[in-house]
Amino acid sequence: MRRYLAVILLLVIATAAVVYDGVFRYENSRVLAISNHLLERVYSRTMREYYALLADARTSIERDGGTHMLLTLQQRSPLSNFLEAGPSLDELRQPGDWQVSVSLEELSSSVAVPLDTHDKAGLLLDLYSRYSNQRLALRIDMQNWIHQTTEDLGLGLLPFTVTWRGNALPQLDDGDMQSMTLFNDFLIPEFSLYLSHNEILELFNQYTLAILVAAMVSIPEAILLLWLWRQYFRGRNLQKVLERTSLDLQRQKQQNQARSRMLKKASEQVKGLNDDLEKARIRMELSERLAALGEISAGIAHEINNPVAYSLSNLSTLKEDLSVLTEFIQQVDKATDLLDKDSEAYQALLKAYQSLDVPDALGSAPERIHDASEGIERVARIIQDMRKLSRGANDGMRACDLNRELESVFNIARSRLKGNIQLITELQALPPVHCNPSQIGQVVLNMLVNSIQAIGSDKGGEITLRQVVHDQQLEMSICDNGPGMDEETASKVFEPFFTTKDEGQGTGMGLALCYQLIEAHQGRIELATEKGKGTCFTVWLPLGTSDVSAGDSHAE
Template sequence: MHRLLQRQIDRYLGEQGAIPENLSQFLAAVSAAYESADADHLLIERSLDLMSRELTERNHEMRNELSIRQRAEGQLEFLLSLLDATLESTADGILVLDKDARVVRFNRRFVEMLHVSDEVAALWNHDTLIENLQGQIKDPAAFTEKLEYLCQHPEEESYDTFECNDGRVIERYCLPPPQGEEKVGRVLSFRDITARTQAEQALLREKEEQKALIKKLEEAHNQLLQSEKMASIGQLAAGVAHEINNPIGYVNSNLGTLEKYLQTLFHVLAAYEQAETAMCDSHVQAEIRTLKREAEWDYLKQDIFELLKESSDGILRVKQIVQDLKDFSHVDEAEWQWVDLHKGIDSTLNVVHNELKYNSEVVKEYGELPQVECLAHQLNQVFMNILVNASHAIGPDGHGRITIRSGTQDDKVWVEISDNGKGIAPENLKRIFDPFFTTKPVGKGTGLGLSLSYGIVEKHHGRIEVESEVGKGTTFRIWLPVRQSAG
């Protein structure tokens, strides 16, 4: 009998022997029920114990998972905070796009640089942000096309610049995403390089100004060298003129006196010839006739005056050359003066006569020119350079023509020097005024003549025009103002 039932019977009925048979059967049934309940209870206890242990283990696993998740969330929060700090601490504007070229993220520097309004920045709406950006950029279509292109070609590196409506210049730079990051679109960096661009432009301008200054210094140096050369020539010409003029003066005077003496002598001889027929001594007459015949008396009387005339002409020619040298160099005229250009051209032609006489015929077709305010010796140098070049273009074996024309137009005069030489090749035509450029063989030219001429004409506020055709010749036309401006 179940122990609990036995305890109750003993309590109320005493000994078991006093229990009726029917009650005993009932008690047996109850005891069996108790025993069955104990078995079920034991099973339940065991099930509950098993469930408790399972719940304990599961709870421990959940606590572990929760701890891991909390650590992961903390780490993620730290990484996001680090990313935010990185994005916001960089000096560049950052714009992040997904693969469809839609805005994912941007930093505060980007907002400030592209003048994105706070309202638009707070919305984080792609369309609104792009519309706001397009309103700030000079070429909005190109800007958005570039963003789409970069997202469609993630393997490409890109660097370019664009200009904002307010004149600022923005640099845009983008590297390909790391391998394996297919979900990422593109990360673009933006930097305001307006100050740098302005500094670079200022540096370029300064370099150009330096180049122009160096060129001017070279031209001034070359002109100084040429001026010193011309001054030396002028001083030499003045010295030569002084040294030659003195002997030429007394030779010319002596020739004039000799001519007078000879005329007197021939008058006396003519009187003797008249008296010759009156001589009675035929022997003396025969001797005189023999002497006159041997001396070729009739020819001598005629030729001696021609010799005197040629000598006088030669002396006059030497005097003219000396004067032309003085006129060409104008050594005593360093200031601006009113000058007859035709006289300067004629003087220059006489100076370079030896250079031209063997291969060139000079044709003058002068027009009416007023006197021109200029530095005559410098313009004569220009004429000389062009005339000598014309002679060289014709060549030593040729017989060409150099034509000099002149005229006026409004308040300007022009002088044109043309030759029918070999001409200038088109590729050289634009370089002929460059310093040291020459097509002549080494030792035959410095390449400074036309460069100096160009500078001289510019100094006179004029210009030089040139036309040339290979095989037909070249024409230089020099334009000069009649009066120099006050500046």
């Protein structure tokens, strides 16, 4: 255990050391950059004040104002507090002063350094003009000037030195100069200014910040490592407990395996019974639905098909009988030509012939029989289409000629059209469509019937069914020019049990079932309507193969 604790301690110390070193290096470089920036401000200010002095001196010489004008011009400059002027350099000279002669036109200079040094040494300036042959003698208290500048900038009294060809003012040792920042071309090109940055660096707590960051990293690391170490030993203890209990579980497992084999056999028997029951239930439901459909078909065949066939047969026989009767009347008409026109028999036949309007009756009777036969045949075709639509309800999904399957729907819909309504179909040549044709027919029939009921007895009613093919999708729109719907009604038309019909005339399930049937075909229905401007249902149906098996339903 002690070994693990020692390893954790070493890791924490190593991490703290790495973090401390990285943070200290970064912070030290940042602080050093700040220090150099502040020292550059000191250097810039002194150079600005110095060149302002030279400009004022040149102005004073050019205006022949002498020392008095120079001092007047320098009153606003911070340098004026450290500036002395006199008639000659000898009167201003103090021990250790450096003498610099400066030409104001060319800013060329010469330097004279005394052999002795002094801590309070200043800078003697001999300013002259080559054109006016006038000179000014000035002395600058260098030490107080630069110290005042550093204090004004909030840096305190920074150690400094000015060098020229190995000479320093004031003289400092080499060790101090190594910790200073160098600025060349100070006052004149031959001077160099050294400003110490140690005092600025001491204003920042690089060590404290590095220690805090290292502590912030190492303390959570130590806590995490101790927690992991605790979890490790807890895991080892749990592992031992698990090993002890695994033997017990192994024995129980063997016993449970024997029991599970028995339960498995029993489960398989129960599962087989459930499967048999489910299959029996499905067969029973299918049988019931087939029986109901068969009962409807049988009722239709018995109640309608037999009378229709009987009527067609009688009409055919009646047509033959009418032909015989017509032939007989024609023969009687010819026989009357042989009778005496004044005889009573001829007059009686002529009177009956004219009063019964026999020629018109004989001429219109065949046409009436023909119309009656066509009406009965039309009823037979409608019944056949209804049986076809009901019979296909159990066909399931298959590839089919959808337009051919819809012909029965159109026939049934046309049978319900009133004289004021026109049905227009604009069909496209379609590839085989994978669908349940009976269910798609129910959807189309339901929408056509809704349009017929919506138009009602309005004059000029028109229903248009239009097909367009888009990228393996069939767009089939059913539009009418009926009264349309408002937004509230349109938002509810696909809800179950919602209807706008009178009580007892509709269940409100028709469009809801249509929506479910099209969704089962992986399609969609869109509704566009506006009050007073008709209604348009658009059905989108995929043309490709689908694995969806749509359920059976009937439209309202």
